[in-house]
Amino acid sequence: MSGPLKVCCIGAGYFGLFHRDAWTRINGAELVACCDNDIEQARKAQVPAYDDVDAMVRETSPDIVDIITPPDTHFGLIEKLIHAGVKTIICQKPFCVSGAQARQAAELAQQSGVRLIVHENFRFQPWFRAMKTVLHDGRLGEVQNFTFRLRTGDGQGPDAYLERQPYFQTMERFLIHETAIHYIDVFRFLFGEPTSIYADLRKLNPALAGEDAGHFIFGFENGMRAVFDGNRHLDHASHNTRLTFGEALLEGTKGCVRLSGDGSLVLRSFGAMEETMLLKPQIWTGFAGNSVHALQSHVVECVLRGETPENTAREYQANLELEEAIYRSDESGMRIKL
Structure with a gap:
């Protein structure tokens, strides 16, 4: 061409x-x-x-x-x-x-x-790509827990989201359907397919039609758990709460990796006090660690090479099925086996 x-x-x-x-x-x-x-x-x-x-x-x-x-x-x-x-x-x-x-x-x-x-650009955020490398290298041993705490701090009051994305207020399914779908995809990118789901969702802002806080837990065949803890009312320590959207901790038997709101990623070996910097905080061009650019660049490279990109519409169906399972779990109050 x-x-x-x-x-x-x-x-x-x-x-x-x-x-x-x-x-x-x-x-x-x-x-x-x-x-x-x-x-x-x-x-x-x-x-x-x-x-x-x-x-x-x-x-x-x-x-x-x-x-x-x-x-x-x-x-x-x-x-x-x-x-x-x-x-x-x-x-x-x-x-x-x-x-x-x-x-x-x-x-x-x-x-x-x-x-x-x-x-689906969140899996292209540099901190999640770096976590994937750490997992691949086996530096954490047996991985047992992952927690992501979403704290955007933009959901309080009757005017929440009106200036930027006003349609957020009228979405009957909000936190999971609009926001946490990103983390469903991230969890699958990092750990593969879950075998169970438990969810507990709630609506804190009466100005919204849908839920804006809640938890879901993915269980995996090896016993590992991945937890999404989301609350758009609360914030985290960051000059820009929409850089990382929150904080994360990835824990294994040989060490853990911690993501902070400035985009830094550090590794601490089991039993150690000192931490090793994996990804330094920096000023990123574009959205959320330049993740939109990374996704679109990936698509261009795949087109030019005749390869299949990540997140094809067919592969993405699994995310939508897991989203539906989260809402079913919340409605039933029960853990759902997949």
Whole structure:
């Protein structure tokens, strides 16, 4: 293929800024157009602007289309792009409006020979990639516990989320469906497939339709437990609580790894007092450790090499099934075996 891959974005809202910034910094890709129902918003991307997806695809012939729109638009756009001949599609999460619709989108893409990737960027955060390396190297011995404490500190009061993402207030399923889906994916990335789930969720802010705090525990075949402890009312020690979104502790029989709110990652050997720095705090470009850039770069590399990216729509179905199991566990008050 001669020249960079041509990329088009659909959606010019708040989070689209992070996508467009990342595309401008990726070797091998060029952002050639942006589409939004509000063409004035699309023009802010400083590339050719459209308010008609069909016209944009017809006139630019993109190699990759990046969908950054609400879930109720996903399936229709995916179907339209596949029929238009687009061969690689990235779609933001929450992915489609239901597990059934997500499966339908994945099947349509597979039947059409189209790469359909869910934009699940948290597993691309540098601290989780570093944890994966530590696990692979066996430096922690037998891993027994992982805890992630989500503390964004942005959920108090009647105006919570209105300035940035107002639709958060009306989501009937919020903490798990919108936010913790990231950590479902991270837990699977780090540890594989769980064998059981227990969840206890709650709504603290009466201005919201959905839950904004709660816990879930993944059990694994080897006896390990991974715990998500989320509360959007509370914060953690960080100049930017949306850098890491919280703090984490990964514990094994030979040592532990600790993630702090400044993005630093340290290793302490079992029985020791001193810690070894694995990842120093730094000023990151882009969103949450430059994770949007990392995901999109990964997709570009896979397209150029003819490889299968992480988080294909078909592989992502497991995340959605686990999300449903979390809500069932909360409703029933019971631990669910998978």
